Amino acid sequence: MLDNATVESLIARYNSPVPRYTSYPTALEFVPLADAALLDSYRKCEPGRPISVYIHLPFCENLCLYCGCNVLLSRKLEVLDEYIPLLLKELEVKTNIMEFKPRVSQLHFGGGTPNFLRLSDWNAIFAKLRERFEFTADAEISVELDPMYLPEGYLAHLRSLGMGRVSFGVQDVTPQVLEAVNRPQDISRIKAVVAESRALGYSSVNIDLIYGLPHQTLDSYRANLDFIADIRPDRIALFSYAHVPWLKHHQRRMDEKALTSPTEKLKIYLAARAHFLSVGYEQIGMDHFGLEDDSLTRAFREKTLHRNFMGYTTQKTLDMLAFGTSAIGFVSGVYMQNHLKLSGYRSAIETGKNWFEKGYIMSAEDRLRHEVITSLMANFSVNFEAIGREFSIPFAEHFAPEIARLAEFAQDGHGILSDQGFEATETGGFIIRHIASVFDAYRKGSEQKAFSKAI
Ligand code: SF4
Secondary structure, three states: OOOHHHHHHHHHHHOOEOOOOOOOOOHHHOEOOOOHHHHHHHHOOOOOOOEEEEEEEOEEOOOOOOOOOOOEEOOOOOHHHHHHHHHHHHHHHHHHHOOOOOEEEEEEEEEOOHHHOOHHHHHHHHHHHHHHOEEEEEEEEEEEEOOOOOOOOHHHHHHHHOOOEEEEEEEOOOHHHHHHOOOOOOHHHHHHHHHHHHHHOOOEEEEEEEEOOOOOOOOOOHHHHHHHHHHOOOEEEEEEOOOOOOOOHHHHHOOHHHOOOHHHHHHHHHHHHHHHHHOOEEEEOOOEEEEOOOHHHHHHHOOOOEEEOOEEEOOOOOOEEEEOOOOEEEEOOEEEEEOOOHHHHHHHHHHOOOOEEEEEEOOHHHHHHHHHHHHHHHHOEEEHHHHHHHHOOOHHHHOHHHHHHHHHHHHOOOEEEOOOEEEEOHHHHHOHHHHHHOOOOOOOOOOHHHOOEOO
16 A cells, blocks of 8 residues: 555646547547548458447436536437437448458447437347347457446346346445436445346446545545445446546536545545455456456456457457447547537438548557557556567667656656566556556647546
8 A cells, every 4th residue: 555655746746637548549639531441441351350349329318427428418218219220220331341241259338328228229239230240159248337227127138138248337325426426326226236137147247436526535435345345246447537627518517626636536546446455356457456267357467458448358459340429449550430419420321421520540650659558558567579579670779768768767666667678566557647658659748638637
């Protein structure tokens, strides 16, 4: 456990905005992208290589004030009568570009609230997916669900369609915190839903928590730790609240004065981390924890973890085909983001033109830097020799200025630098976004308002 002086000095020096590197280059570099990128990148997909599929289901009935997702608010289920047919058409048109049936090893449904959908919508989506894709025998099929909107039979139905992993957004269990962020929840209901998931045979149950919300204190956070000990999920995602009211205007409705201070925030994180480790979890990357035999836990331990828009993954830079409003795909080195607004999304699908909000075509140098940054973000280390070999470059020469900056981090006790590579220490793990940013060729220091603070 870090002492108070170390906590204060990390905050004083490193609590500044820096990317989370779910992509490299970051979305800030994305530019308008011509439709030709769709054909070019999809046609380069190799038939034998498994791919990943992401489907964005953007609807929510209620707006949580901390929300950072791309959401469409609606209380009317009729919006699905328009959205689902558009989504099915998008699946059809885009997979038609490939002259083979792609093999899927990962399928994830995110949102929004995916369980806003009716069961008939899920039937239609899965029928289309099984028509357009082949699934590998061990394909991971996962979904994010709001545990408060699950009518009887809903979880069982998703399970019967092939869903194997489920992630429940809980965020906090304290009534005062939940009220301040406009997210009413009944904790006994969440426990029942987790128990039902297990009984139905979901192989992995993940719980999302957020620290840094209004009214959270080191003391109040204890309730969340007890809740976790009680239900013992397979994985825990412990996210740092990103307060960016200039980007997400609804966050202004939160009482800023009640927000947790940076020092209290880091202490909550440290206490939660210590607690999870003491009850049998291992740390995975920056903000996840898993039981010892979990596949991500093993990958982090063995330094083979990877990272993409869906978060941590055991599978290296799979092409990711993404569908639905705002969804970002990554195919053959091209990032492609669908339109954020329903009107733009509808128009693209109806006309077959102007497909993207924006995107980015990676250069060879981008791919190299992406590999280094991903390795640091996912495994807290980078092996110079392995990456040099993979990209046929003399790593030490190519990255001489960057290695000099790693040496400064090492001198401050945040890492161990050798000729073979760099490995973050415990304090280095807290500031890994800063360490990874050393390899970001696009950081200018002027994009202060584009990213959340590092701690
Ligand atoms: S349920 Fe999730 S996506 Fe919907 S508003 Fe709340 S945080 Fe955002």
